[in-house]
Amino acid sequence: MPHQSDKKPAETEYSNLGYEILHYRALSSTNQVAKEIARNGNRGRVVVLADTQLLGRGRLGRRWFSPKGGLWLSIILRPKISPKDALKLTFIASSAVAVTIEKMFGLRTAVKWPNDVLINAKKVCGILTETSLQNGDVEFAIVGIGLNANIDLEAFPAFVRSNSTSLQHELGHKIRLRALIENVLKALEHRYGLLQQGLWFTLLQEWKGMASFLGEKVKITIFDEVLTGEAWDVDEDGVLIIRLESGAFRKILVGDVTLLRNL
Numbered sequence: 575m576p577h578q579s580d581k582k583p584a585e586t587e588y589s590n591l592g593y594e595i596l597h598y599r600a601l602s603s604t605n606q607v608a609k610e611i612a613r614n615g616n617r618g619r620v621v622v623l624a625d626t627q628l629l630g631r632g633r634l635g636r637r638w639f640s641p642k643g644g645l646w647l648s649i650i651l652r653p654k655i656s657p658k659d660a661l662k663l664t665f666i667a668s669s670a671v672a673v674t675i676e677k678m679f680g681l682r683t684a685v686k687w688p689n690d691v692l693i694n695a696k697k698v699c700g701i702l703t704e705t706s707l708q709n710g711d712v713e714f715a716i717v718g719i720g721l722n723a724n725i726d727l728e729a730f731p732a733f734v735r736s737n738s739t740s741l742q743h744e745l746g747h748k749i750r751l752r753a754l755i756e757n758v759l760k761a762l763e764h765r766y767g768l769l770q771q772g773l774w775f776t777l778l779q780e781w782k783g784m785a786s787f788l789g790e791k792v793k794i795t796i797f798d799e800v801l802t803g804e805a806w807d808v809d810e811d812g813v814l815i816i817r818l819e820s821g822a823f824r825k826i827l828v829g830d831v832t833l834l835r836n837l
Contacts, residue, residue, distance in 0.1 A: 593649075593759060597623045604648035605704055605718040612650045612706065612714040620650040621759070643724035643742070645754060649762070651715045653770065657707055660715060661812040664689050664703045665781045666769055667717050670761035671699050672784050678757060681744055684786040687805070687814045687831055691721075692786075695833065696739040698722050719758065724748040775810070782808060787833055792816065796829040805831065 594617070601607055601624040608622040624647070627640035640646050651663065665688075672683040672691045675698070684692045691699035702718040722740035730738060741749055768777055782788065787805050794801040794816060803818040814826040 592619055594620045595623055596620065599625050600628060601626075601646075602628050604646055605702060605716050608648035608650050608716045608718075609704065609706065612716065616652075617650070621647055622650075623647045623755070640720060641725055641729040643726075643729075643748075644740075645719065645721040645723045645751060645758070647755065648716050648718040649759075651717060651766065653712060653715055653766075655712055655769075657705060657710070657712055658811065660703055660705045660712060661688065662769060662774060662777070663715055663717050663766075664701045665812060666765035666777055667701045667703070667719060667762055668699070669777065669781045669784065670765055671701075671719060671721060671758055673780075674754070674757045674761045675741070678754065679741065679745060679749070681741070683784065685781055685784045686787050686833075687785070687808060688812065693739050693744050696737055698739050698741065698744075717762075721754075721758075723751055723754060778808070778810065778812075787831060791834045793832040793834055794826055794829045795832070796826065801826075802834070 596607075596611075598607075601622070604622045604624050604627060608620070611617060611620055611622065624640075626642045626644075627646050653663065655662065668685045668689060668691050672685055675681050675683050675691070675693070681693050683698075684695075686692055689701040689703075690697050699719065699721040702720070703715060704718070705715045706713045722738060724742045725740040727735050727738065727740060727743050765777055785808065788807065790805055792803065792805045794803070794814075801816065801818060801824070803816040803824075805814065806817045806823065807815045809815060809825070814829070814831070816824055816826060818824055
C-alpha cells in the first residue's frame with residue numbers, strides 16, 4: 575500500500591467497538607490511506623491511526639501540521655446519506671471530540687463552523703470529511719480527526735501557534751492517548767448511530783449548544799471575498815447564515831470564520 579511506512583502491529587481492537595485499527599508510526603496522510611483501503615474493498619469500521627503525518631491536510635487543501643504526540647486518525651464509514659448531507663458527519667465528529675474533552679479533562683470546549691473544536695478560543699482539533707460518490711450516492715466517507723493532544727506548542731510554526739492550543743498546554747501535563755482514542759470513538763459511534771436513526775435535529779441542537787461563535791460579530795473569508803457581520807444561525811443543512819452589516823442575510827456554504835473580538 576502506498577503512502578505508508580513503519581507499520582506497527584497491524585490490527586487491534588479498541589473498546590470492543592469492533593473497529594479494525596491500523597496503526598502506523600508515520601504516514602503521509604491518514605485520510606489518504608483510509609481512502610485507498612475503502613476503494614480496495616468493502617471493509618467498513620476501519621480506523622487508520624498514525625503517530626505522525628508527513629503530509630497531513632486540512633480543509634481546502636491546507637497543510638495540517640501533525641507532530642508526534644497528537645491524535646491523527648481517519649475513520650471509514652459507509653453511511654446511507656446523500657452527498658449534501660456529508661457535512662453532518664463533520665458536525666457529529668466535532669461534537670464527539672468536544673464532549674469527550676470536557677468529560678475526560680474538565681476543559682471547557684466550543685465548536686466553530688464548520689469543523690473546529692476550540693479551547694479558550696484557540697483551535698485544538700479540526701475535522702476533515704471526504705466522500706467518494708458512486709452513481710450519485712455516497713459510496714463511503716472518510717472522517718479525519720486531527721487533535722493536538724500531547725504536543726508542546728513550540729513544535730508548531732509561529733503562524734500556527736498563534737491561534738492553536740493543545741491538551742498538554744491547557745492541562746500542564748501529558749494525557750493517555752489510548753484512553754482518548756477509545757473515548758472519542760465511543761462518542762462518535764453513539765452520534766453516528768443517532769444520525770443513522772434520523773435524529774439529525776437532536777444532533778444539530780447539541781452542536782449549536784457548543785457553538786459559542788453564534789451571535790458574535792465575525793469575519794468570513796470566502797477565497798478572495800471578505801464579509802463581516804453577525805453569525806446568525808446554522809440551518810438544518812449545516813449552512814452558516816450571517817446577518818451582514820447592511821441587515822441582509824447571506825448563506826455561507828464554504829468559508830473561514832474569524833471572531834472579530836479575538837482581533
